[in-house]
Amino acid sequence: MKTVAFVCLGNICRSPMAEAIMRQRLKDKNITDIQVVSRGTGQWNLGETPHEGTKEILDSHGIPYDGMISELFQSDDDFDYIIAMDQSNVDNIKSINPNIKGKLFKLLEFSDMKETDVPDPYYTNNFTGVYKMVQSSCDNLIDFIIKDANLREG
Numbered sequence: 001m002k003t004v005a006f007v008c009l010g011n012i013c014r015s016p017m018a019e020a021i022m023r024q025r026l027k028d029k030n031i032t033d034i035q036v037v038s039r040g041t042g043q044w045n046l047g048e049t050p051h052e053g054t055k056e057i058l059d060s061h062g063i064p065y066d067g068m069i070s071e072l073f074q075s076d077d078d079f080d081y082i083i084a085m086d087q088s089n090v091d092n093i094k095s096i097n098p099n100i101k102g103k104l105f106k107l108l109e110f111s112d113m114k115e116t117d118v119p120d121p122y123y124t125n126n127f128t129g130v131y132k133m134v135q136s137s138c139d140n141l142i143d144f145i146i147k148d149a150n151l152r153e154g
Contacts, residue, residue, distance in 0.1 A: 005102075046071070
């Protein structure tokens with residue numbers, strides 16, 4: 001079983017959106033040996049459900065997010081793949097866990113988009129744009145993990 005953690009600042013907008021989309025894409029592809037979670041690097045939303053904007057965009061695409069609550073990225077977290085939403089998240093992850101063992105990437109490294117960072121819709125209110133960025137990256141990320149971890153699809 002390979003583990004993937006999506007990480008953003010508060011774990012209520014971008015990373016839970018990515019977690020939900022990735023889970024749905026894995027289910028659609030009948031891939032069961034990749035486990036997905038999300039975490040935040042800031043403590044102020046701990047225990048909260050996803051942001052209303054995240055819930056609305058996921059609902060509009062029929063993607064479930066049941067049971068998701070904000071959790072903190074910890075220094076002893078041990079994930080195979082850590083997928084940050086932007087460069088400040090990468091910096092925070094490295095600060096929290098300087099000896100990180102998992103492979104650390106920014107999500108848009110798996111996208112064909114020219115952007116390198118997923119903007120925080122908590123501040124921009126552009127949940128649709130963030131959804132498109134996340135959705136466009138998940139299949140490429142799945143393909144990468146399958147090849148990198150020598151897994152078999154479906």
